[in-house]
Amino acid sequence: MEFQFDVDALLPERITVLDQYLRPPARRPGTTTPARVDLQQQIMTIVDELGKASAKAQHLPAPITSASRMQSNRHVIYVLKDTSARPAGKGAIVGFLKVGYKKLFVLDDREAHNEVEPLCILDFYIHESLQRHGHGRELFQYMLQKERVEPHQLAIDRPSQKLLKFLNKHYNLETTVPQVNNFVIFEGFFAHQHRPPVPSLRATRHSHGAALDPTPAAPARKLPPKRAEGDIKPYSSSDREFLKVAVEPPWPLNRAPRRATPPAHPPPRSSSLGNSPERGPLRPFVPEQELLRSLRLCPPHPTARLLLATDPGSSPAQRRRTSSLPRSEESRY
Ligand SMILES: CC(=O)SCCNC(=O)CCNC(=O)[C@H](O)C(C)(C)COP(=O)(O)OP(=O)(O)OC[C@H]1O[C@@H](n2cnc3c(N)ncnc32)[C@H](O)[C@@H]1OP(=O)(O)O
Known part of the structure; x- marks a missing residue:
């Protein structure tokens, strides 16, 4: 992936680690240094384009x-x-x-x-x-060393088939x-959960060369005291959740069964392990009669028309409760 600016000068190392500050790494001695704000803009452009x-x-409807x-x-x-070797070029980005x-709520093998x-x-x-040239493995391996984690200690947010194959091939994760959420964990995940906590994300905001840190692997950042089962909701927020919310019509029409308004782009893939229950943004509580009245007062909207026409005897909420779709299918829309 090429850019109009000099990627090679902007990112001196083969692998660059960026955190929320998106700070440009220090440049090689002798390289001309444009204004810092321009360099940060270039970093932001790279991140946006990679996303x-x-x-x-x-096949996601929007970048995550x-x-x-x-x-x-x-x-x-x-x-x-x-x-x-690109002596005359400006370098290129391979991937990220x-x-x-x-914080996740995950089930162990005893559920x-x-x-x-x-x-x-x-x-x-x-x-x-x-x-399939080994670049993914190089990047992944570097991250494992830097973050000091073992592959089986990771949780994966809705892995694609390619990523599942990748993890199986390189790390024997099968x-x-x-x-019941979108995250996939592998056998061995719980093996080291009771080891002492370690500091937060270890990656620094500067670029790093390929020199690897030999510090032994460490587990998840922390393990809070176990809560009573009743306090725990069996789902966790995926980074990809916002993609579902983005395709909703405005309130109150978003209270309709989701099948009536399928997204323009279907979800890219489904976790073979099931999906999180749908969690939309917080909305005011509206009694059903008032909701129906507001639907009738609304200017005609395809969704509302469909709702009122298909089953005049039941409210949207009733229809949602009696949806014939299995829960996991319904939550994908
Ligand atoms: C949580 C998430 O991020 S899910 C999204 C993961 N990203 C994607 O699916 C985007 C598209 N895919 C990719 O960008 C890449 O294929 C990655 C990141 C998954 C892997 O990076 P690569 O550089 O291709 O991996 P690398 O060359 O190190 O390893 C190759 C192995 O990965 C797996 N793999 C990579 N591409 C494919 C593919 N098209 N079909 C099946 N398996 C694949 C295979 O196990 C492959 O080994 P093989 O060629 O012997 O079958």
């Missing part, structure tokens, strides 16, 4: 990685650049890997809820022309522990 390319590769999302989350991106710690905060694989992309 778009990744979303396209995964962007400079603005980076700035509002404590995630870390590992960016891999092309170091092949985004990780971050997330008990566990509140954990593992490092999660959130987004991963290698340019189409360079896939047997999953079934979950």
